[in-house]
Amino acid sequence: MEFHDDFPQYEFRDQHDDVEGKKQRRRLWNVFWIMLGITIFELVLGSYAASHSNVSKTMLKIVFISFTILKAYYIVYSFMHLGHEVKAMKWIIIAPYTTFILYLVFMATITEGNYSKDHKVSPADKVYAAPATAEEGSPAESGEHK
């Protein structure tokens, strides 16, 4: 069979004129303002929670993680143009990743997480290994050396 080099050039599919470009730029800047707003809100919430102890940690985690996923959605669908690809392409990118990550997260939080809950290392276990050569001026040289 003869080699065909006359495939449709899909690089040209996305090309557009000035009018369409203006519309797209406005959309992109909108996404930027949304993401900036979310980030500023997260920072305010984070520094508020750092100075006030009456904020529920679980609620904070849920809020931060959902905002992160929302930002990820905006990046992938708008900036990376996945929203404009065909349906099959979207599935090929999203489905395998989601499958593996759900597996990983459940493994880390439920199976292994439960194990570590039952075998918690006590906070008193605070011995840290240091390099065999003691640092200059550390008590190791004067006190313990024989």
Add this chain to the structure above:
Amino acid sequence: MSDHASADYPANWGGGVSPLKVSYGKLFMWFFLISDALTFSAFLSAYGFMRHKFAGTWPEPSTVFHHFPFIHKELPLAYVGLMTFILIMSSVTMVLAVEAGHRKDKKDVMLWMILTIIGGFAFVGSQAWEWYHFITGTETGHWKDLIVDGKVVKTLVHGANLTYNEYGNSLFGAFFFFITGFHGFHVFSGVMINITIFIMVARGVMEKRGHYEMVEKVGLYWHFVDLVWVFVFTFFYLL
């Protein structure tokens, strides 16, 4: 192509068409990004697991990262907020370069790409500044029991390294260096690829080709770097 897609063949199976409507290069950039995303997810899951396991000795990130250049006050999260802003901003300039490429506007592509490169360098520089403060640590330091030559020795520890740190569990420093380092290296290589493509655009290679698809591919990589930072930002600094 039309003679293959005859009446006997369904349009997509006769050859000569791309069912996914993306080019080879872009498709494989996506596949590479998925594998890279799995790597980063594994790192962050491991971080979360270890943090849960050693919850008693794990430091509160907002008490560790509160420095800001030229301001001698404790400002938790402000600096990392600035870094996030820089990276999101550079992501926007990148997507504007891609958009300019769709209009085949060489001047615009060059302008937005150079801004992206500057943003990338600013981010890597900010990260170096933060690493410097993390490594040197505080004036007061923290007394730790270290094992030196097989004996337990009380030592005044300043800052952090891969073996121990003054803030808490030694794994905290190890994870910080490993995850932000791996991400920083991605940013650095992204900047290098951006520079390469910028030079190609400037020399008119894309103009000769008739399309700016290379800008799109490097844009995908750059947005991915931004995407990873969004997650690192949440799991390392906010939670």
